[in-house]
Amino acid sequence: MLTPRQRIEQEMASSSLVRLHRALSRLKSPVTMMNTGAHPDDEQSGMLAFFRFGLGMRVIVGCSTRGEGGQNVLGPERIGALGVLRTREMEEAARALDADIHWLGHGPDDPVHDFGFSKDGDATFARWGEERIVERLVRAYRAERPDIVIPTFLDVPGQHGHHRAMTRAAETAIRLAADEAAYPEHFAEGLRPWRVAKYYLPAWSGGGGTYDDDLPPPPATVTVIAKGRDPATGADYDRIGEWSRYYHASQGMGWWPERPDHAWQLHLLLGPDGSTPEETILDGLPKTLADLCVGEAETLTDDLVTADAAIAAAVTAFPDREAVTRSLVSAAGTIEAALNAAPTSFIESQGHRLTRKLAEIDAALLEAAALFERAYGEAECLTPGDETTLTVILSEDADTSTTAITPHLPRGVTASKPETKAGIFRFPLAVADDAPLTNQYPPLWSSLGGNGPVSVRLETEISGRRATGHFDLETALPVVPAHSLTLKPNTFIVPIQNINHSFSFTTQSDDPKLAIHFSAPEGFRVSGTGAHFRLDLPQQAEPGLAHIIPEIDGHPAANITPFAYPHIGRNRFVRPEVLSVLTLDLALPEGAKIGYVGGGADNVFVSLKRMGLDVTELDAAALSADLSAFTTIVIGIFAFGTRPDLAAATTTLHRFVEDGGHLLTLYHRPSDGWSPEATPPLYLKIGSPSLRWRVTNPDADVEVLAPDHPLLTGPNRITADDWAGWHKERGLYFAAEWDDAYQPLLAMHDADEKPLKGALVSARIGKGRHTHTSLVLHHQMDRLIPGAFRLMANLVQPA
Numbered sequence: 134m135l136t137p138r139q140r141i142e143q144e145m146a147s148s149s150l151v152r153l154h155r156a157l158s159r160l161k162s163p164v165t166m167m168n169t170g171a172h173p174d175d176e177q178s179g180m181l182a183f184f185r186f187g188l189g190m191r192v193i194v195g196c197s198t199r200g201e202g203g204q205n206v207l208g209p210e211r212i213g214a215l216g217v218l219r220t221r222e223m224e225e226a227a228r229a230l231d232a233d234i235h236w237l238g239h240g241p242d243d244p245v246h247d248f249g250f251s252k253d254g255d256a257t258f259a260r261w262g263e264e265r266i267v268e269r270l271v272r273a274y275r276a277e278r279p280d281i282v283i284p285t286f287l288d289v290p291g292q293h294g295h296h297r298a299m300t301r302a303a304e305t306a307i308r309l310a311a312d313e314a315a316y317p318e319h320f321a322e323g324l325r326p327w328r329v330a331k332y333y334l335p336a337w338s339g340g341g342g343t344y345d346d347d348l349p350p351p352p353a354t355v356t357v358i359a360k361g362r363d364p365a366t367g368a369d370y371d372r373i374g375e376w377s378r379y380y381h382a383s384q385g386m387g388w389w390p391e392r393p394d395h396a397w398q399l400h401l402l403l404g405p406d407g408s409t410p411e412e413t414i415l416d417g418l419p420k421t422l423a424d425l426c427v428g429e430a431e432t433l434t435d436d437l438v439t440a441d442a443a444i445a446a447a448v449t450a451f452p453d454r455e456a457v458t459r460s461l462v463s464a465a466g467t468i469e470a471a472l473n474a475a476p477t478s479f480i481e482s483q484g485h486r487l488t489r490k491l492a493e494i495d496a497a498l499l500e501a502a503a504l505f506e507r508a509y510g511e512a513e514c515l516t517p518g519d520e521t522t523l524t525v526i527l528s529e530d531a532d533t534s535t536t537a538i539t540p541h542l543p544r545g546v547t548a549s550k551p552e553t554k555a556g557i558f559r560f561p562l563a564v565a566d567d568a569p570l571t572n573q574y575p576p577l578w579s580s581l582g583g584n585g586p587v588s589v590r591l592e593t594e595i596s597g598r599r600a601t602g603h604f605d606l607e608t609a610l611p612v613v614p615a616h617s618l619t620l621k622p623n624t625f626i627v628p629i630q631n632i633n634h635s636f637s638f639t640t641q642s643d644d645p646k647l648a649i650h651f652s653a654p655e656g657f658r659v660s661g662t663g664a665h666f667r668l669d670l671p672q673q674a675e676p677g678l679a680h681i682i683p684e685i686d687g688h689p690a691a692n693i694t695p696f697a698y699p700h701i702g703r704n705r706f707v708r709p710e711v712l713s714v715l716t717l718d719l720a721l722p723e724g725a726k727i728g729y730v731g732g733g734a735d736n737v738f739v740s741l742k743r744m745g746l747d748v749t750e751l752d753a754a755a756l757s758a759d760l761s762a763f764t765t766i767v768i769g770i771f772a773f774g775t776r777p778d779l780a781a782a783t784t785t786l787h788r789f790v791e792d793g794g795h796l797l798t799l800y801h802r803p804s805d806g807w808s809p810e811a812t813p814p815l816y817l818k819i820g821s822p823s824l825r826w827r828v829t830n831p832d833a834d835v836e837v838l839a840p841d842h843p844l845l846t847g848p849n850r851i852t853a854d855d856w857a858g859w860h861k862e863r864g865l866y867f868a869a870e871w872d873d874a875y876q877p878l879l880a881m882h883d884a885d886e887k888p889l890k891g892a893l894v895s896a897r898i899g900k901g902r903h904t905h906t907s908l909v910l911h912h913q914m915d916r917l918i919p920g921a922f923r924l925m926a927n928l929v930q931p932a
Contacts, residue, residue, distance in 0.1 A: 134509040154365035156497035160444045161189025163486045166281035169195040169303045171295035173223035174381040175285045179374030180397045183359040192232040202247035205383045214706035221701040222380045229377035231580045237269040240574035249861040250829045251294030270306035275324040283333045290347040336398035345822045353398035355411040369393040430479040436471040440464045454501045462596045465494045495600040504531045508589045510610040518566045527556040535594040543586045571611035585609040617693035618642045618710045626743045628719040636668045652682040681712040717919040720848035722930035728763040732772030735911035753778035764931035765795040774805030787814045791899035795932035800866045800907040814903045820869030827865035836880040855920030864908040867891035902932035
């Protein structure tokens, strides 16, 4: 649960009147639109803010991946943990837009996941499966029934392959969603064919610092113009879009443009009359409920005209809660009368709009009544066999005699009759021993509430109407393993030249009396008791990677890693705990004493320590002091953009090189405070847009341009074997231009592209050396790729 200060901050950020206005503005339009993208943060947030708050549309973000293959400028979370973090960021970004989310990918173990980068849609489909992602989009269209679909990006060369694949799949799915013969298994689940009325392409380029679309955007057939400001906050709609993008903080989002956008150009690719110019995006779509009354449904016109008038009266009555309530109750009554009298054909084609409006009216009624205050679990999470309390707090003047509170609980969790006093309900919760763990990648998120593994359903009498609403807990209450185990260390890097056959490690858990057993490959032996253990390797150790599995009560142990950031609160990532042993041919440089300056976005310091190197983390004080005790300074990825003290120390670092030190800089983006003239000791420019300056194929051939260079010959001679087994990609943000003193050591390229030579460059400068690499060595070392450790050992050698 939240602290008192966090509750104060939450209430300050979400006033009751703004929430009521938002709830009323949902009622202004019967239209639903979906914005499709490949990653959290792909959404066109400013435009969506206008659609939702300016026009009253229901807005859905259709996102294919959790962004688990991306970078993280906030901290160490990677892959699965980053997917959890970015899922939470997308939820909070959607909350700012009052939008829904329909996820198409379900985390890093799902075929549809963020595997980093690709340069065309075909390469993405090769990983995702084109049929798979199209089927999921068809399912999304049929489930959500959008009238409008707009992908954020174009399917053109020069654009991210994930974006291209999503745009192509979004278009393919339009036709199939309406086809009664396509994916008949959907109909057994209660879905029905759905025809999307309009499919637009962005009439803007996806260019910028990352992409440079080869082809111009299609001509605009309509311009969405955001007139005026948001009535609830007085903010420009594009500014509200940035409020939403603020939550994508792991990707460095949240800019403050001097002038917000007020217009977005779109190209109608598929419409009722083909690709034709329009006055507004709503041309040809129902603007009111009464507009739905065509054909045999004309008999419903009177009821729905009355409902439209009552909704308009409720919106106009704001902030008079009593008047709002009267009008909403009237609107709900006439909508229900229309549904009861509607012919079957109307129910099948339009009934979802009226059902949605009734749910939105109930949400607005509950907001106007201000009954619900908050709900929370007394524990941070649920564990099998455990008990806790769910507390639901209503306003002091709530009539609890006519109010029913029903917890929505996951399988294996039960609630007993609550203790009720003065509008506070306390439900005892019990978790079964075999309760399944909570999915860390939920498939949906609703602006109407009811999200999370535990939520609350509230039903009450309001002016004669039985209104029902769903509410989220203030923090999620997931079911997680009963115990968390952490091995310290959880990885051993074992050089075969000077092999040590015994290693010590400790276990850390929430129960010091926990009985832990280890399942080890043949020849490996683990012994010990309590928290202290010893690992013995086979006497004839061979190069390779071995995994040793700790077990609790006969089941693989889990590691629960908590993380917290102000914009998303406290979260956790659950993964199997494993002890990994990488035995490899690895020689370390003699006399190397390394200082490491991290930007918080890699685990290189840990990897260097595991290799057995003498390495010290450098804080601001150390950077401003004498660096002559170090032979090598390593600058982590993005560090010049996240460490002001590092940017201020460039002169010191240049002097360190001149005096004989070796400066190794890992990849940086041009936006990371990297000035080609000032940041490196000599001129070195990072390529932009980055799509042109990266090699996405992890198996791309590597040409050694300087086979006898000291960084490639010692202490480890780098061979073709060192480039085998790489994961995700070779490198990115390659250097594009450099001073003549720098020597390029490698060349590589993706298929059908020219070789890039900026992956690894090095220069003798004064008595020392500066080496810059754009290879994703930090990621390869995280994945325990032997060649990455061997190359890193060479790169940190003294100058």
